């Protein structure tokens with residue numbers, strides 16, 4: 130079974146390990162698309178819903194078991210798809226997500242869960258993205274950026290982020306767009322638009 134909702138809109142996801150610039154560049158793309166007169170719906174995972182909040186709390190109080198993380202991320206994502214993503218796609222909006230089920234493949238995959246099982250469980254109900262912008266930087270650079278923001282949380286260990294990055298690198302799909310994000314913000318923003326222009330030439334130009 131897979132997502133059967135109406136898709137007049139587009140789903141673009143920003144992925145990458147912590148500190149790669151997802152929040153920074155999702156905002157840049159939102160401004161660009163709104164400048165084209167498009168409706169843009171921006172969101173993130175884990176959400177601010179009840180299960181998302183439990184997961185965010187665990188980043189500070191200590192990670193849950195991987196089984197509990199899987200259960201809570203799936204519940205959070207189901208609610209996210211039903212209440213925000215599917216309705217927005219149905220009315221023709223461009224939905225921009227800061228993380229989605231590719232992060233689940235990376236972060237829960239890094240804890241030993243089979244990534245193909247994770248992907249299948251999510252794609253039973255969650256729409257496959259039209260594009261994933263994978264912002265890629267060396268783990269050492271990510272850790273420097275995280276460090277400059279303050280304390281690392283429980284998800285942000287060097288070994289864990291390295292394993293996560295390796296999962297992102299293992300996903301080979303036409304919609305998985307790697308962007309070398311180890312450059313200045315303006316240069317990376319241009320690289321993001323260049324990467325997306327190949328998938329959406331009618332809307333996004335370099």
Ligand SMILES: Nc1ncnc2c1ncn2[C@@H]1O[C@H](COP(=O)(O)OP(=O)(O)OP(=O)(O)O)[C@@H](O)[C@H]1O
Nearest residue numbers: 146147148149150151152153154274312313314317
């Ligand atoms: N191209 C860049 N060069 C240098 N610093 C950057 C660049 N892009 C973002 N940063 C900085 O790196 C930090 C992380 O950026 P941001 O919050 O956008 O990343 P993120 O991927 O959303 O992080 P997280 O997943 O941990 O929330 C911020 O301090 C931001 O200003």
Ligand SMILES: Cc1cn([C@H]2C[C@H](O)[C@@H](COP(=O)(O)O)O2)c(=O)[nH]c1=O
Nearest residue numbers: 174175202228229230232233236237284
């Ligand atoms: C969607 C999703 C996220 N995670 C992890 C990845 C991050 O460390 C945190 C979210 O923190 P952010 O700084 O707000 O991006 O959650 C995960 O383990 N599994 C997932 O499915």
